[in-house]
Amino acid sequence: MGKKVCWGVIIFTIAINVVMLQWTIEAYLGREYEQTLLYSGVGIVMAFVAFLAYGHLRKIEYSSEKKS
């Protein structure tokens, strides 16, 4: 996975998480608790994905730095 992909993934998770936060709150206020759990689960997974992508990006960047 290249640097560009990592960037893409991170930006994508931001977009998804904005929507998930909005949907979670909406479902919560409508007392649709199953939906709340679903959206919030997606949000948490996406947060995790962002973190992994960041870790991966760092690894690529710092190792390529040593080579050059």
Added chain:
Amino acid sequence: MSKECPKGRHGKKSNHDMINLMDNVDQNDDLRYNRRAFIKSAVGASMALGLSTVPFSVRAMIGIAEPDHDRVEIIDLARLPEGEAFTFNYPTENDPALLVHTVKGELVAYNSACTHLMCPVFYQKEKDILLCPCHKGYFDVSNGQPVAGPPQRELPLIEIEVENGKVYAVGRQYRHG
């Protein structure tokens, strides 16, 4: 954080053009606002957004674990002729609700706090409609959906059952229709 750039130590003292070229170079800013700092903030933002949904899911789990609403007796059907409404509280003492026997003979119940700003709604039997007098919000009496005025959401529907001439409240639906 000082604006002083360590490499520009002669800059201030000199008027020489080639030295003052350094003026637009700020090492601190370079360290602070770069590509890596940006991606770090972006990841932080994404994680903050994702994790901020956690409190809601915790509350939702508590909500799921809570027992279902009780079955509560509201009134004798005989005391509620067509065109009349009766106020009660359901599911808790703090949730005012309205049981309506419409002029068409239907029995319906809703939580009566207007979904705009919580004023109590009333049944207007002349027009067969629920009216919130605060800002002239109207709700359809047959399904609780807002039909005019500021309210945007439907009134929570209270499920009712009639048994042996008594009306019971058995549950509540927040989003319906």
